[in-house]
Amino acid sequence: MAAPALRTGAAAALLDAWPTPAGEAGWAQAVRARAARRLAERGAPSRRDEYWRFTDPTALTALPATAAAAPQFDEAPVFDAADRLRLVFVDGVFAPELSDPPELAGVEIQPLAAALRSDIHWARELFGALEARGQEPVDRPLAALNTARASEGFAIRATGRAARPVNFVYLHRSETSDALVRHIVRLDAGADLTLLETGPGAARFNKAMEVDVAEGAAFHHVRAQGRDHERRAATAIFARLGRASRFRSFTLTANGRLTRNECVIEFAGPDASAHVAGACVGDGDFHHDDTVFVTHGAERCESRQVFKKVLKAGAVGVFQGKILVRPGAQQTDGYQISQALLLDEASQFLAKPELEIYADDVKCSHGSTVGAVDPTALFYLVSRGIPRAEAEGLLILAFLDEAIAEIEDEGLADDIRDRLAAWVARRRKG
Amino acid sequence: MLKIDDLHVKLEEEDKPILKGVDLHVRPGEVHAIMGPNGSGKSTLSYVLAGRDGYAVTEGTATLDGVDLLALEPEARAAAGLFLAFQYPVEIPGVGNMTFLRTALNAQRKARGEPELNAADFLRAVREKARALAIDSEMLKRAVNVGFSGGEKKRNEILQMAMLEPRMCILDETDSGLDVDAMKLVAEGVNALRGPDRGFLVITHYQRLLDHIRPDVVHIMADGRIVASGGPDLALEVETNGYAGILASVA
Numbered sequence: 001m002a003a004p005a006l007r008t009g010a011a012a013a014l015l016d017a018w019p020t021p022a023g024e025a026g027w028a029q030a031v032r033a034r035a036a037r038r039l040a041e042r043g044a045p046s047r048r049d050e051y052w053r054f055t056d057p058t059a060l061t062a063l064p065a066t067a068a069a070a071p072q073f074d075e076a077p078v079f080d081a082a083d084r085l086r087l088v089f090v091d092g093v094f095a096p097e098l099s100d101p102p103e104l105a106g107v108e109i110q111p112l113a114a115a116l117r118s119d120i121h122w123a124r125e126l127f128g129a130l131e132a133r134g135q136e137p138v139d140r141p142l143a144a145l146n147t148a149r150a151s152e153g154f155a156i157r158a159t160g161r162a163a164r165p166v167n168f169v170y171l172h173r174s175e176t177s178d179a180l181v182r183h184i185v186r187l188d189a190g191a192d193l194t195l196l197e198t199g200p201g202a203a204r205f206n207k208a209m210e211v212d213v214a215e216g217a218a219f220h221h222v223r224a225q226g227r228d229h230e231r232r233a234a235t236a237i238f239a240r241l242g243r244a245s246r247f248r249s250f251t252l253t254a255n256g257r258l259t260r261n262e263c264v265i266e267f268a269g270p271d272a273s274a275h276v277a278g279a280c281v282g283d284g285d286f287h288h289d290d291t292v293f294v295t296h297g298a299e300r301c302e303s304r305q306v307f308k309k310v311l312k313a314g315a316v317g318v319f320q321g322k323i324l325v326r327p328g329a330q331q332t333d334g335y336q337i338s339q340a341l342l343l344d345e346a347s348q349f350l351a352k353p354e355l356e357i358y359a360d361d362v363k364c365s366h367g368s369t370v371g372a373v374d375p376t377a378l379f380y381l382v383s384r385g386i387p388r389a390e391a392e393g394l395l396i397l398a399f400l401d402e403a404i405a406e407i408e409d410e411g412l413a414d415d416i417r418d419r420l421a422a423w424v425a426r427r428r429k430g
Numbered sequence: 431m432l433k434i435d436d437l438h439v440k441l442e443e444e445d446k447p448i449l450k451g452v453d454l455h456v457r458p459g460e461v462h463a464i465m466g467p468n469g470s471g472k473s474t475l476s477y478v479l480a481g482r483d484g485y486a487v488t489e490g491t492a493t494l495d496g497v498d499l500l501a502l503e504p505e506a507r508a509a510a511g512l513f514l515a516f517q518y519p520v521e522i523p524g525v526g527n528m529t530f531l532r533t534a535l536n537a538q539r540k541a542r543g544e545p546e547l548n549a550a551d552f553l554r555a556v557r558e559k560a561r562a563l564a565i566d567s568e569m570l571k572r573a574v575n576v577g578f579s580g581g582e583k584k585r586n587e588i589l590q591m592a593m594l595e596p597r598m599c600i601l602d603e604t605d606s607g608l609d610v611d612a613m614k615l616v617a618e619g620v621n622a623l624r625g626p627d628r629g630f631l632v633i634t635h636y637q638r639l640l641d642h643i644r645p646d647v648v649h650i651m652a653d654g655r656i657v658a659s660g661g662p663d664l665a666l667e668v669e670t671n672g673y674a675g676i677l678a679s680v681a
Binding site for chain 2: 375376377379380381382383384385386387388390391394395397398399400401402
């Protein structure tokens with residue numbers, strides 16, 4: 001079906017806005033050309049698309065991007081206490097002078113641009129491949145744009161157990177930055193890698209990541225998207241999970257004018273496990289959208305989606321989560337919960353949980369709730385002398401904790417808890 | 431110490447009077463018991479004193495050491511020394527019992543202008559008091575009341591009371607849902623806190639709790655009023671004759 005002219009026009013403008021990276025290997029050029037064609041044919045996202053009904057994509061595609069003040073915060077960066085390898089981007093451009101040397105036992109790290117100029121078999125198999133697969137049955141035009149044009153980012157291959165986590169740090173300095181960043185991550189059989197992502201990225205940030213987790217490997221992803229108010233971001237994770245592999249991804253989002261986080265997971269081998277979780281807190285002009293698509297294409301895999309949102313003063317939260325169980329994916333265990341805590345009547349939560357099941361021996365469930373702070377629990381706390389605002393804060397943090405509990409590393413989980421506690425404390429004063 | 435005069439209370443939402451003129455005076459060191467049939471207003475009295483939403487005081491006063499309780503937010507009443515042990519302690523998933531206790535204790539100390547207790551001193555105090563109530567460290571680590579048995583929840587209430595050291599303790603049907611052993615533990619916990627500066631108001635449906643927590647004064651409440659007051663013998667009379675007999679004799 002041809003897309004309307006308006007949308008294809010917008011897609012062409014987006015493709016024109018960024019140059020096609022030069023000097024790449026033929027295979028990479030071909031991948032980029034295919035992605036550009038996909039985007040050109042299907043068009044830019046529009047509110048009429050089924051998965052953009054709750055989120056207006058205009059600000060993510062308009063040219064030029066709306067300026068956003070660079071945040072100025074005094075607190076130490078997230079995960080500062082963790083021993084990690086830092087790779088720093090400023091407004092979406094890698095800044096080697098701010099970064100650690102990209103050397104880590106058990107891991108090969110190179111800039112994406114270098115990988116796409118050479119003929120590395122795993123990069124060749126991965127770059128653009130999972131994104132292309134993820135375009136069915138739902139279009140993901142912003143990810144297609146990313147594949148077609150992004151030149152910044154890293155190609156990471158874990159060959160064994162990574163000696164320490166890799167941390168992408170995304171600094172936002174320029175008010176007008178409009179950035180595309182792309183990572184490809186491959187975990188060889190039995191490898192183990194923790195990837196941390198922190199910071200807002202840019203005034204407008206389009207980031208995509210493909211993750212290929214081979215047999216028996218484990219990928220842990222913890223991300224804190226930064227708490228600047230003005231940011232607009234669209235991110236996408238495409239993951240393919242091999243036999244008996246593990247995938248864990250947690251995202252903290254505090255504020256940001258518009259954030260769309262997509263996560264597309266495919267079980268390609270049996271006995272694998274994937275947990276995707278998110279905690280988001282929004283106050284005021286804040287729109288946060290989690291869109292998750294999990295495809296069970298193999299037997300005995302377990303998936304779990306846990307998303308919690310705390311919304312205040314007109315903030316909007318969106319959750320669109322799907323579990324697709326393909327024919328033959330027997331003994332699938334799929335679970336999904338999305339919950340919002342509305343701190344006032346001006347805030348809004350829109351949820352679209354979906355199950356689509358073509359196998360007969362599966363266990364799948366989903367739940368979605370929206371509510372206010374429980375007055376009974378609140379009274380119990382204040383009756384013990386805890387001031388109302390502090391008691392409410394405790395209950396907010398308790399509400400979010402089910403998502404945070406999905407982080408397996410306790411130190412990282414505590415760091416996220418501290419961030420949220422600070423957010424709640426600031427709201428109390430305001 | 432706790433002085434309630436002619437207290438009239440109705441539900442906020444509807445025009446239904448529940449307390450119709452309650453008078454009660456608990457002096458330091460005294461243990462008062464309030465007994466009465468279901469629906470007599472016993473629990474309402476405890477909620478109104480603690481400051482729960484949903485009730486409107488239409489007449490009367492309630493003061494603690496001269497402080498007008500009814501003018502204070504619930505947290506300020508707690509800081510002023512009032513404590514309510516709930517009939518149904520609330521489960522709060524995600525809030526650790528220790529965090530809860532420490533936050534409450536330090537909030538009260540702060541409200542009173544006292545220094546906050548540091549982590550080590552707090553931990554020592556909790557462990558000691560928990561041991562006396564047979565609360566193990568596992569229970570302390572769990573979320574507030576989550577997965578606790580009925581008896582564990584009530585013991586947890588008493589632990590909070592022991593940590594917060596209130597001037598005036600109200601126990602709302604603390605014996606409900608307890609077996610004999612659990613009741614003994616709870617009663618021992620309460621008795622350990624008895625002292626010349628502290629008052630207790632023990633609300634109960636049955637006399638048996640009063641075998642373990644010996645009251646100085648027993649009140650019978652019916653239809654929103656205290657209709658009879660007396661010594662511990664009054665509780666025994668309830669046990670023997672039931673409320674009907676007593677209510678008939680005071681009618």
